[in-house]
Every structure is written in C-alpha cells, then in structure tokens.
Amino acid sequence: PYLPRALPWLLRYLASGATEARVQRIADALRTLLVDAPALHARLAAEAGVPQLIEQRGLLHAYRSRAEFEGDALAWRVRARTGVRWSEWEADELRRQEPDLDARYTLGIHVGEAGHCRDPGAYVAALAAHARALGAERVAARATGFRIEGGRLRAVRTEAGEIACDTAAICAGARSGALAAAAGSPVPLESERGYHVVLPKAAVGPRTPVMVADGKLIAHWMNGGLRAAGQVEIAGLEAAPDWRRAEILHAHLRSMFPALADAPPEGTEVQRWLGHRPSLPDGLPCIGPAAGSADVVLAFGHGHVGLCGSARTGRLAAQAMAGLAPEIALAPFAPQRFA
Numbered sequence: 001p002y003l004p005r006a007l008p009w010l011l012r013y014l015a016s017g018a019t020e021a022r023v024q025r026i027a028d029a030l031r032t033l034l035v036d037a038p039a040l041h042a043r044l045a046a047e048a049g050v051p052q053l054i055e056q057r058g059l060l061h062a063y064r065s066r067a068e069f070e071g072d073a074l075a076w077r078v079r080a081r082t083g084v085r086w087s088e089w090e091a092d093e094l095r096r097q098e099p100d101l102d103a104r105y106t107l108g109i110h111v112g113e114a115g116h117c118r119d120p121g122a123y124v125a126a127l128a129a130h131a132r133a134l135g136a137e138r139v140a141a142r143a144t145g146f147r148i149e150g151g152r153l154r155a156v157r158t159e160a161g162e163i164a165c166d167t168a169a170i171c172a173g174a175r176s177g178a179l180a181a182a183a184g185s186p187v188p189l190e191s192e193r194g195y196h197v198v199l200p201k202a203a204v205g206p207r208t209p210v211m212v213a214d215g216k217l218i219a220h221w222m223n224g225g226l227r228a229a230g231q232v233e234i235a236g237l238e239a240a241p242d243w244r245r246a247e248i249l250h251a252h253l254r255s256m257f258p259a260l261a262d263a264p265p266e267g268t269e270v271q272r273w274l275g276h277r278p279s280l281p282d283g284l285p286c287i288g289p290a291a292g293s294a295d296v297v298l299a300f301g302h303g304h305v306g307l308c309g310s311a312r313t314g315r316l317a318a319q320a321m322a323g324l325a326p327e328i329a330l331a332p333f334a335p336q337r338f339a
C-alpha cells in the first residue's frame with residue numbers, strides 16, 4: 001500500500017545507481033565521512049569511559065564460490081578505487097578462521113579496517129552522560145519547528161514550549177523530514193526499515209563480524225548475544241513490523257552456523273527489533289546549513305551507515321554551528337542538492 005508514496009523516492013534511488021560513475025561518486029563522498037570511523041569512535045568511547053564497546057576485527061564477506069564473489073565485482077571495484085583493501089581467505093583459511101561457519105561458504109574476503117560497536121545503546125548512553133558531565137543539559141521534548149526571524153534562529157519549538165537558542169542541529173533520524181522542511185530545506189527522506197534478531201544464549205558464532213552474500217545479513221556478537229541484522233523494507237514510519245522479515249534473518253543465521261541447531265530450544269529468548277534507516281535516495285546524508293537559516297544545521301540521512309558515520313558528522317555539525325571551516329568537503333552532502 002505504501003508504493004505510491006515511495007515511488008518518487010524509489011525512482012530517484014534507481015537513477016542514483018544507474019551508472020558505475022554515479023555509484024563511484026557516492027562511494028568517494030561516503031569514504032571521506034567514514035574512512036577513519038573506527039579511530040574516531042575509539043577515541044570518543046575512551047573519552048566517555050567505555051573503550052571496550054568499540055572493537056576493530058574487520059568485516060568478513062563470505063561467499064559460496066568465486067563465481068558468486070565475481071558477481072559482486074562492481075561493488076569491489078568501487079571499494080578498491082576508494083582505497084579499501086582486503087585479504088582473500090580460500091576455503092582452508094576460512095575454516096581455520098571461522099570454524100563454526102557453514103561449509104557452503106568457501107571464500108572469505110576480509111576487510112581489516114572495519115570496526116564495530118558491541119552495544120550501541122550503552123555507547124549512546126555513555127556519550128550522553130559524558131556530555132552532561134561536561135555541562136550539557138538534556139531536555140526531553142518533541143521538536144516541532146523553529147522560530148526564525150530575519151534569517152536568524154531565535155528558538156526551537158517543542159511540544160513542551162520554546163527553547164531559546166541561536167543555533168540548532170536537526171538529527172532526528174528518519175523523522176527529520178518535517179523539521180528540515182520547517183527550516184526551509186525539504187528533502188526526500190525515506191525510512192529503509194530493517195530488522196534484527198538476537199540469540200542471547202547462542203554458544204557458537206563468528207570470530208569476525210560476517211556478512212554473507214547469499215543472505216545479505218551481518219552476524220556478530222553483541223554484549224546481548226549473537227545478532228543478525230539486515231533486510232530493507234520500504235513501508236514508511238508508521239506501518240506495523242512484519243516479523244516474517246526477522247524470521248528470515250533467524251532462519252538464515254541458523255543455516256550459517258549449523259551448530260546453533262544443537263543448542264537448547266531458544267523459545268521466547270529470541271529478541272526481535274525493527275529499526276529505521278534514515279535514507280536519502282542518493283545514498284548520502286544531508287550535512288550543512290538549512291536554506292531558511294544558516295543557524296540551523298541539518299545532520300541526518302545516513303541510511304545504512306549512521307552509527308559508523310556519526311562521529312565525523314557530529315564534528316561537522318559542531319564546526320558548522322560554531323562557524324568554523326568543515327574538516328572535509330561538504331558539497332556532496334549539501335541539503336540543497338535536491339532543490
């Protein structure tokens with residue numbers, strides 16, 4: 001039922017990936033945002049007192065054959081041109097590195113530079129506590145718009161009244177669209193809904209976070225257990241979760257690690273989640289001043305890489321709010337590119 005509403009976004013999405021040159025331009029821009037993400041996050045996590053939450057074991061892409069890997073050649077060409085490097089693990093090496101992974105996977109592509117966070121909720125909570133310790137004040141209220149006079153921001157409007165201010169950042173994830181429009185920068189923001197399952201009692205799993213080509217999901221250990229995340233569902237912000245998608249992830253996870261079947265029944269222990277990836281149709285976030293007032297900075301729309309890209313985005317938003325030069329070129333992320 002959501003298709004008519006999503007159609008304009010979907011057409012722009014198709015157009016953005018229509019040629020390899022366009023995909024390369026997107027990847028090159030994303031690279032500037034993400035290139036040192038593990039190091040930036042490790043530093044932030046250390047400052048916030050939770051260094052153990054950021055790990056860097058790389059990301060393993062597992063294929064069933066070299067032909068399947070070659071089917072992804074475009075993606076790997078694009079990555080290589082941005083400077084991503086990897087090691088190839090043939091079947092024996094893959095078995096040695098990942099003894100629990102199903103034997104149908106015979107080729108591993110290991111990208112060593114990738115990092116991961118073992119508990120995003122705990123990480124954000126620690127960052128928030130750290131900010132408060134440094135003097136930040138947290139007001140929990142739903143923002144509804146802005147009071148802008150003569151191009152200058154006077155206040156953020158919220159359901160609990162106005163908050164007087166002279167600068168603000170819009171970082172409300174998939175719900176940022178209405179706020180951006182209120183600041184004079186309407187952008188085509190859509191939710192790419194995704195799902196995860198967590199098996200808190202799993203006893204086997206990967207040594208390295210692993211993305212499997214046949215299921216397009218990522219599996220890894222979180223503090224809460226073994227997690228599989230993936231799926232893209234375009235159904236807007238309000239539709240109820242379709243838990244069959246979580247079941248697809250669960251079934252695939254069990255086929256990736258056959259020994260999971262030997263464990264006691266998971267019963268109600270399987271945790272499921274629906275999340276919203278805030279996505280612009282060209283795969284790039286919006287980072288930069290709003291058209292209605294340069295005092296309002298847009299910082300959202302990171303799609304599949306919003307945790308990864310958050311550390312640099314926070315720096316860029318802070319630089320824009322403080323009137324400092326941005327540390328990377330912001331042109332590819334300009335909110336006005338959709339005008």
Ligand SMILES: Cc1cc2nc3c(=O)[nH]c(=O)nc-3n(C[C@H](O)[C@H](O)[C@H](O)COP(=O)(O)OP(=O)(O)OC[C@H]3O[C@@H](n4cnc5c(N)ncnc54)[C@H](O)[C@@H]3O)c2cc1C
Pocket residue numbers: 141142143144171172173174175176192193194195196229230274275276277278299300301302303304305306307308309
């Ligand atoms: C299944 C799945 C797997 C993913 N895997 C990865 C991954 O491996 N790596 C990665 O980097 N990213 C991943 N992502 C994407 C990542 O989760 C998002 O890109 C990221 O959460 C976006 O961050 P955000 O801060 O922009 O938005 P959010 O995390 O959605 O936060 C927005 C915040 O704004 C608040 N808010 C909303 N509206 C208002 C309002 N009007 N007033 C005040 N506050 C408001 C919300 O309550 C929320 O706290 C995944 C997403 C999904 C769904």
